[in-house]
Amino acid sequence: MKQFAPLVLVAALAATPLAAQDEGEGKDLMQRGMELLFEGLREEMSPALQRMRELADEYGPALGSFLEEMGPAFGRMLEEVKDWAAYHPPEILPNGDIIIRKKIEPLDPPEAQPEAVPQTDPPPQGQTDL
Structure with a gap:
């Protein structure tokens, strides 16, 4: 086991210059890889x-x-219209006019409308509703 430690130390010291060379080659490989990537993108995007x-x-x-x-x-229309979501897509009429309809929203949402209050007092005797 004592002989194994010096061998590991010598191997580590000998590999240090190789690691430095690998870093340089790694950068070159990364650079070449990026060039190939961009070249491929350029070729793919060329028809478009x-x-x-x-x-x-x-x-x-x-x-x-x-x-x-x-x-x-x-430009005036863009300044005036604040929320384009409130409008339907433009329509071209048969006569060539272009209209943009505003979406109609109910004045009171259904849950906010007051419910009909049932009549609790019966009408007095002898009177009829006309």
């Missing part, structure tokens, strides 16, 4: 980015003119 470029070329001029003409009115 190309399609986005095509859509921008196709709809860009129309969207630009829309923003020029409707931008101020749209």
Whole structure:
């Protein structure tokens, strides 16, 4: 057992320079791995980015003119409407009009409505309800 301890010490000291070399190689491997990851992402995203470029070329001029003409009115509408959840999605009518309907909420929730109070006193004798 006494001979085993010096062997372990010598092996540990001999492995120290190798560990330093492994760290350098590990960084290189990590860097290469990240490069491969980003390259793969770039290849996967390339068709989608190309399609986005095509859509921008196709709809860009129309969207630009829309923003020029409707931008101020749209901005006023955004300032006025505080809660978009209170509205239904826009509808396009057959005549081309676009409407945005407000959702109708009951004035009093059902649980807050007063219940009908049963009449406890019978009507006096001789009187009839008309």
